[in-house]
Amino acid sequence: MRRPRIGVMGGTFDPIHHGHLVAASEVASSFDLDEVVFVPTGKPGFKQHQKVSPAEHRYLMTVIATASNPRFKVSRVDIDRPGLTYTVDTLRDLQAARPDAELFFITGADAVAQILAWKDAAQLWDMAHFVAVTRPGHRMQIDGIPEGAVTTLEVPAMAISSTDCRRRAEAGQPVWYLVPDGVVQYIAKHGLYRGLRDDTSDE
Ligand SMILES: Nc1ncnc2c1ncn2[C@@H]1O[C@H](COP(=O)(O)OP(=O)(O)OP(=O)(O)O)[C@@H](O)[C@H]1O
Numbered sequence: 001m002r003r004p005r006i007g008v009m010g011g012t013f014d015p016i017h018h019g020h021l022v023a024a025s026e027v028a029s030s031f032d033l034d035e036v037v038f039v040p041t042g043k044p045g046f047k048q049h050q051k052v053s054p055a056e057h058r059y060l061m062t063v064i065a066t067a068s069n070p071r072f073k074v075s076r077v078d079i080d081r082p083g084l085t086y087t088v089d090t091l092r093d094l095q096a097a098r099p100d101a102e103l104f105f106i107t108g109a110d111a112v113a114q115i116l117a118w119k120d121a122a123q124l125w126d127m128a129h130f131v132a133v134t135r136p137g138h139r140m141q142i143d144g145i146p147e148g149a150v151t152t153l154e155v156p157a158m159a160i161s162s163t164d165c166r167r168r169a170e171a172g173q174p175v176w177y178l179v180p181d182g183v184v185q186y187i188a189k190h191g192l193y194r195g196l197r198d199d200t201s202d203e
């Protein structure tokens with residue numbers, strides 16, 4: 001019998017944008033995934049030098065952005081786990097919740113390029129298959145990753161980034177169509193990214 005195939009899209013999602021959603025949708029289609037679970041990070045240890053919005057804001061924006069897609073889910077495993085967020089813990093928790101499933105961790109090629117420096121990197125390859133999304137024409141070459149552990153997939157909409165969305169919101173420029181409409185409204189309602197230094201907080 002075919003095992004359920006679950007995509008796992010981890011990210012800070014500060015804010016979630018259409019690049020993330022397009023990547024998840026493209027990977028779901030290419031890998032015949034039954035669902036994609038978006039997992040907002042709790043405390044991203046690797047972003048300690050940078051201000052990150054409170055986890056509940058990032059979680060709620062992710063829920064709003066994914067609500068219309070019946071195959072998209074959102075998990076609180078990373079934001080509810082104390083301590084810094086590492087993918088090895090994310091995958092362990094999701095495996096425990098769905099021991100029957102085959103996991104596909106979806107990530108940007110830029111992030112995959114750093115993956116050998118991630119916590120317990122050697123364990124990751126047995127826990128999930130990794131899908132690295134790249135912009136068209138971009139070739140990824142990383143030494144040290146086991147043969148077949150990572151598949152590269154070209155996706156459109158790669159030019160969108162959370163950094164650019166935050167800067168636009170801070171400068172009063174539009175983020176319409178870069179993020180889902182509900183997320184535009186959530187950012188405005190809660191005054192996120194206005195005066196980045198004052199309104200976002202370290203977690
Ligand atoms: N436009 C995009 N298309 C596809 N994948 C993306 C895109 N932007 C980010 N990703 C990937 O989504 C995951 C979560 O990314 P993250 O939440 O850090 O967003 P980001 O836009 O890269 O944020 P920031 O600009 O703050 O670094 C990462 O694996 C990242 O590589």
Ligand SMILES: O=C(O)c1ccc[n+]([C@@H]2O[C@H](COP(=O)([O-])O)[C@@H](O)[C@H]2O)c1
Nearest residue numbers: 010011012041046085086087088118119
């Ligand atoms: O496990 C690690 O050491 C690790 C180091 C850097 C990033 N990650 C994961 O990679 C995903 C994307 O991270 P980011 O910084 O691009 O939002 C997110 O799920 C992180 O938890 C994981």
